[in-house]
Amino acid sequence: MAIINHESNTLNHSASFTSKDVFAKRKAGDLDEAYQIGFKLVQSLPNDEWNVKALGWCLIDLVKRESQANNFEAVNVYLTQLNNLSFDPSDKIINDQIAFVNNLSNPANRELQKAKKASKDGEHQLAINTYRQVLHEQPDNQEIMLSIGWELYRLAKLQFNSENLNVFAVKKLLNDYLKLNCEKPSLLHSLVLGVADKLTKENNFSLVGFIKVWGIENLRDEDFEEYHDINTGKVYPSLAAKVIQHASKQAVEQSELDLLSKMLPLIDKVLETSEEKIWLELNKARALNLLGDFQSSFELAVKVAKQKIGDYWVWELLGDIQINLDINKAFNCYCRALSSNPEEKFIANLRLKLARLLTEKGDFSAAKYEVNSVVESRNKEGWAIPEKVNEFLSQPWFDDAEAAKNNDDLYKNFASQAEEVLFQNLPWIKANLGGAFSLPDKPNKKRRKIYLYNSANQFPTEITLPERRFPFNKFSEGTPIQFKGELDPTTNHFTAFQFEERDGSHWDVFSLVVGVVDNVNENKKLIHVIFDRDVDTVIPFSRLSQRYEVGDSISVKLSKSKTKYGIKYYSVEIYSTSEAPSLKILKPFSEAVRVSNGLGFTDTDVFIDRNLVDKFNIQDGLIVRGKAILNFNKKRSTWGWKALTIDGVD
Structure with missing residues (x-):
């Protein structure tokens, strides 16, 4: 293709064309013809502003077109012509475009065009390699860094869509991104954090290590917003909620105190809108304990424990916190943890903590049982013996002591004291034991009715609990009992923590x-x-x-x-009773009656049904004496009075 042909015979009569024709042909896609007309117009009227502008826009489009075709000889010719034209300095749009296309003649920009094309074609690694060549020449170019960052993110995202995730490849991509020092906070920065969070379940990836470089302070407000899937209607946790949950857990395990200090206000921010709070509250309690705020840590751990009272690990956490507050309470909590029958292979540290306290109490027999249990469990699993075990084995008392057969009585004796620590601020709620039942679809899962005293209502609150939750079958129905627990008035769900029989009489919470x-x-x-x-x-x-x-x-x-x-x-x-019922439900009446269609109505609208009218031969205008009962008219949805008995007709 010839670059330029100014002598086209079809344009000899340029006087018949105007700048409007140039714009029209350019818009219609006839760019070469528009350029030819524009060039002739500028030759004939070089000072006409609109002729110059029309030609300028043609040249800008031509530079872009030839640049994409890698025809840089033509690019340079058109740029020379464009730069020889004069434009109004206040016309920002055209001047910005001129600046942009002038960059296209730069050899580096040719590489950038190649990189963009490679990205568009899905060849992200080729795009990265091409961008890096340009970045080598322009090491401070933020736009190129950003482009590389996007390509790294796209490659990482593709890894998660593949059948076999290459963890090492994703970690390298994340590491390469962090080296770029891209703008932050930003959308890309947050998206890369999301990729890192997906690797959390991989054992050899430290989200904490990544975040320390990424910068937890770079979370945006948008990152705290839940994701709503418009197609399914489902709501998913925000990026911040997921990352803070996973990172706080790792930071506690790795004792990353500086990071935990920075994360505490972010944990609170997530908790404000989170529906599932328990695990984040657990991490916060552990973080506060590490940071030395033992009282706040314990108060939050108690809140968690009330929801997971049957799990050993929550009692172990309470013990770990109480070690810094009251060593006897810590001992009680460890005993309560072991009374929950936890799986043996998970409790080596718990047993060794209790063994240390038993040693300090001088109960070497019980302490030796705990240590021996750890050794036996580790050998059974084929796991290494913890170094702390060797510390016990080297102590003088260990060989001389005779190990207890078990410590079950020890756990039982002190477990209740641990629960007192947990629920010491909760009042006892009076109750009566109800009957046992099971649902038709769950015949083997018996539940028990419980009637809780309700000071604000004459009727007790009925709740149900699993039959196996407490030893209910030892008592008869109506037995006076009491609970420590919490009732959700909205759902009527009662979380029971402690249970015992109390002094009182059967069904005494009823009026x-x-x-x-x-x-x-x-x-x-x-x-x-x-x-x-x-x-x-x-x-x-x-x-x-x-x-x-x-x-x-x-x-x-x-x-x-x-x-x-x-x-x-x-x-x-x-x-049975001789007490008269309330006049609100039963009242005497003695009134004149009007009879219509076999139905009677007194002056105060006491209704007398057909049976009573016929039985007592009630006539219109007679005086009727009797008792009327409160009655609900289903047809009218109103309350009124209905004659219950007739004592006489005068």
Whole structure:
């Protein structure tokens, strides 16, 4: 292709064209023809601003086109023409473009174009190599560093998409990125941190070591935002939440105190919005302990322990913290940890901690049992014996002491004292033991009803606990018991920590309520009793000690529970009574009645049903005496009064 042809016969009459034609042809893609017209116009009218501008834009496009084709001879010709034109200095757009295309004639820029093309074609390593050649000549060029950084990130990302992750390759890519010293904080910097976080599960990768160079202070506000998948609707933890969770755990294990100090405020920031807090709170408690804030560490560890009371490791953590506060409480916590029957191969350090305290107490027999248990377990697993074991073996008392057969009684005796440390600030909650039951779909998993005293309500709060949680089967239903625990009023979930029998009488957390029998169902052999608005229950004949008729009073201890059908009430104890029920549910009346279609209505809107109207031959205008009961009209969804018994008609 000829670079330039100014003598085109089709353009001899340039006077018939204007700059508008140049712009139009350029826009239509006829760049060469637009250039020819523009060149002629500038030759004929070199001082016309729009002619110059039209030609300038053609030359800019031509330089870009020929640069992409690596036709740098043409690039230089067009650039020479472009630089010989004069443009308004205030026209920033065209002047910036001129500056940009002038760089395209630089040999380095030719390499950059190659690198960009390689990146676009997915040849990221070739792009990196090409960029590095240019960076060697321009070592302070931040844009090139950034381009290399993006290519390194893309290569690392591809590794995670492959079937066999090459950990060494990803670690090298991360290391190469850190050497670039790219701009930070930035999107790329955060994305690279995300790659590093994915390697956390690899044993030979230290996220802590990476972050110390990456700079934990470079987390952006955006990194603390959860990720919402618009396709699935799922919500995922933020980058900061994942990284801080993993890094804080590693930093504690490696005793990285400086990093932990920097991470504490970030942990708090994540906890503000985190739904799953327990593991981050655990790491924070361990960090505070390492940093010497023992009291704060213990208070947070207690919060974690309440959620993981059955796990040995949480009691070991409490012991590790109490070592700095109260050595006796630490001893109790270690005993409580071992009373949880943990898996032997995981508790060597725990046993050796307890052995040291036993030695200080002079209980060499118990201490020797702990040390021997560690040796036996390690030999069984084929693992090395810890150096701390050798320290015990070299002590004078060790050979002379006779090892205990086991320390089970020791653990049991001090475990309860450990729980007192944990729950010392929690009050005892009075309760009565309810019945055991199992769900149809889980017949082998029995649960137990518990009725907690509720000072704010006449009805106890009904909760359920696994039957095996405590030795419930030792006691009869209604037994006075007490718990230390925490009740979530929103979900009605009760977390029970301690349990014991207490002084009191059966069903003593219940109050007696007096109700009225408003229906006796002979077929189903049960009675219906109402106590107040929305408070009623049914009682089978088999649980009654006497015969009840409509209108009789009855005294009951009621439990209240939430079911999928709404609030339900159940009678746990039933008594006969001569006490009159509340006038709120049963009232006498003596009023004139109006009868319509066989139904009666008094002046105060007591409803008399057809059966009573017929039975007592109630006529319009007569005075009727009787008792009316509170009644809910389902059709109208309103509460009113209904005649329950008729004492006379005047």
